[in-house]
Amino acid sequence: xxxxxxxxxxxxxxxxxxxxxxxxxxxxxxxxxxxxxxxxxxxxxxxxxxxxxxxxxxxxxxxxxxxxxxxxxxxxxxxxxxxxxxxxxxxxxxxxxxxxxxxxxxxxxxxxxxxxxxxxxxxx
Numbered sequence: 001x002x003x004x005x006x007x008x009x010x011x012x013x014x015x016x017x018x019x020x021x022x023x024x025x026x027x028x029x030x031x032x033x034x035x036x037x038x039x040x041x042x043x044x045x046x047x048x049x050x051x052x053x054x055x056x057x058x059x060x061x062x063x064x065x066x067x068x069x070x071x072x073x074x075x076x077x078x079x080x081x082x083x084x085x086x087x088x089x090x091x092x093x094x095x096x097x098x099x100x101x102x103x104x105x106x107x108x109x110x111x112x113x114x115x116x117x118x119x120x121x122x123x124x
Contacts, residue, residue, distance in 0.1 A: 002026045002101050002113045009093065009118030012085055016122070020080040022095030022115055029100040029108040034078045035069065038091035038120075048093065049080060062088070085122045092117040 008020040020036065035050030035058075049059045049069040057069050068081040082089065095115035102108030 002028055002097055002099070002111055004095050004097055004113055004115040006093075006095050006115040006118045009120050011121040011123070013124055014086055014122055016085050017081070017083045018085065018120060019082065020093060020095075020118060020120075022078050022080075024076040024097050024113075027101050027103060028076060029102045029104070031076070031097065031099040033098045034071070034096065036078075036080050036093055036095055038089075038093045039117075040088075040091040043091075045094070051078060053099075082120070085120075087122050090120060090122050092119050 002024055003026045005023045006020065008018060010018060012018050031053055033050050033052045036048040037045050038048050039045040047060055048063055049057065049067055051057050051069050051071050059067060066084045069078060071078045094117045097113040100108040101111045
């Protein structure tokens, strides 16, 4: 099993900054991708940023240049540095993990795991 623990949510004024973190633990054999999606009230969930095992990163157009995703390899933790926050960034942010769970090649299986979500509120 793979577990995700998110932290760092909260409230901030427009123009402010926040950093989210997501720590993956448990029986991790390999990681294909980790990242963040968000869901605003009344809207569909959308991808915000992702990191892949080829060490590439992707961002939604609406956050490009303002958000930065990074990873601590040794801790299986990813971070989302959010700068110049706008009211439209208000949403519940979910961390995700795509990869293999298991202790060895023969027992591994592909899993997609989501965090519990953390609320970001941007308002004056």
